Each structure stands twice: as C-alpha cells, then as structure tokens.
Amino acid sequence: xxxxxxxxxxxxxxxxxxxxxxxxxxxxxxxxxxxxxxxxxxxxxxxxxxxxxxxxxxxxxxxxxxxxxxxxxxxxxxxxxxxxxxxxxxxxxxxxxxxxxxxxxxxxxxxxxxxxxxxxxxxxxxxxxxxxxxxxxxxxxxxxxxxxxxxxxxxxxxxxxxxxxxxxxxxxxxxxxxxxxxxxxxxxxxxxxxxxxxxxxxxxxxxxx
DNA sequence: CGACCGATCGTCT
DNA sequence: GACGATCGGTCGA
Numbered sequence: 001x002x003x004x005x006x007x008x009x010x011x012x013x014x015x016x017x018x019x020x021x022x023x024x025x026x027x028x029x030x031x032x033x034x035x036x037x038x039x040x041x042x043x044x045x046x047x048x049x050x051x052x053x054x055x056x057x058x059x060x061x062x063x064x065x066x067x068x069x070x071x072x073x074x075x076x077x078x079x080x081x082x083x084x085x086x087x088x089x090x091x092x093x094x095x096x097x098x099x100x101x102x103x104x105x106x107x108x109x110x111x112x113x114x115x116x117x118x119x120x121x122x123x124x125x126x127x128x129x130x131x132x133x134x135x136x137x138x139x140x141x142x143x144x145x146x147x148x149x150x151x152x153x154x155x156x157x158x159x160x161x162x163x164x165x166x167x168x169x170x171x172x173x174x175x176x177x178x179x180x181x182x183x184x185x186x187x188x189x190x191x192x193x194x195x196x197x198x199x200x201x202x203x204x205x206x207x208x209x
Numbered sequence: 210c211g212a213c214c215g216a217t218c219g220t221c222t
Numbered sequence: 223g224a225c226g227a228t229c230g231g232t233c234g235a
Contacts, residue, residue, distance in 0.1 A: 047227070056227070067220060085217035087228050104227060135228050176227050200229080
C-alpha cells in the first residue's frame, strides 16, 4: 500500500460546491491518531447536505441551534452528533463562515489499524464491513460527539489523498431522509458502486435508485 | 434473504 | 413528549 499522502488543506474544505466536494471525498483516506493507535479507512460512501435550502439538512431554513451552530463555521472542522441516542455520526463542515454545508461520511474500507478498529467495534474476526455505515465509521475510528468543532487540519483527525483513483462512483438519493419531501430524491449520495463495504441500507437503496 | 423490532438519549417543539 | 442522516439481533419463509 502507498503510505505517501497529502493532507487535505483549508482550501479544499472551503470549496463552495458541497455536492462536488462530497464526490471528491470518495477514495480519500480518513485517518485518526488517538486512543492507542493510528487507524485509517478509505472513504467509499458520502452524502452532501446542501445548506439552508436543503430540507434534509439540520440547517434547513437557516436554523441555528446549539447543536447545529458548528455547521455555520468556516469549512474544515468536524460536526459529530448523536443519532437515535446511540450512534455518533461524523460530518465534514465545508464552505465559508455562515454557509452551513456538511458532508456525512457513511462508509469506509478499513486500511490501517484494523486490529484496533475490530477491538472498538467488538468484532472477533476481521470482516470487510467494519466501517460499513455512518455509526460504524465513528465507532471504528474512535470519533465522538466531543469532536464537534475539532479541526480537520490536525494530526489527530484528518483526511488525506494518497493518489488512489476510485472507479465506478455513482450518485443516488440519500439514505434515511424520507422526511425531506422532494429533496429526498436529490442525487446527493456518492458511493463506489458494488463495493462490498458500503452501508447496509445502501443495497436496497441502490436498486430503487 | 427480507421484515421487523428494541435500544437509548440529546435535541427541539 | 416525540423523534431521529442507525445497528444488530431475531423471526419466519
């Protein structure tokens, strides 16, 4: 494996087209350096949340609450929130200050620190689906709600480009946003088609799409 | 394999 | 007081 990579910088996260950025994150490495070791996974599934006009976004209508305030920060920080009282979901905040764009990382293919990630997940055997879902991505990599606001330019939590060129990226509607009316149909989810480690719900969604 | 269900709690109304 | 940008288990076919 090629261990040479370039950390994504502020100019990437400050880009103004969150849908394009979500697509560009496919194939990049999401890396954490904490709690006993370095772990990384290749991003294979993302979703764009396109600001105040996107009904599926927590920032729809320009809503600002204590929880969502970080979405209005300048791009390049983490937005992690608790879903269903159990799962921590990791988002990348993009664009500039006061424009609440975010990208949900929904699945990774485990690359480095597989033993550590297995331990965090509680898996006894290594399976391809160690990071096949947004809740599992954070659990495997040791990302928590307390990381909200954490800079992605740090060495503890960041995204890097190692030159890998993903194949067969397709766009589909997002998962679990049926409440968003017409916006639920927007093709804002990106996945590596037929990858074995995309999120479980994706399989049914893929054929609907 | 698909359908269903319980877990679990912060956030917003 | 209701409800999630979910997950893993179980049940039945």
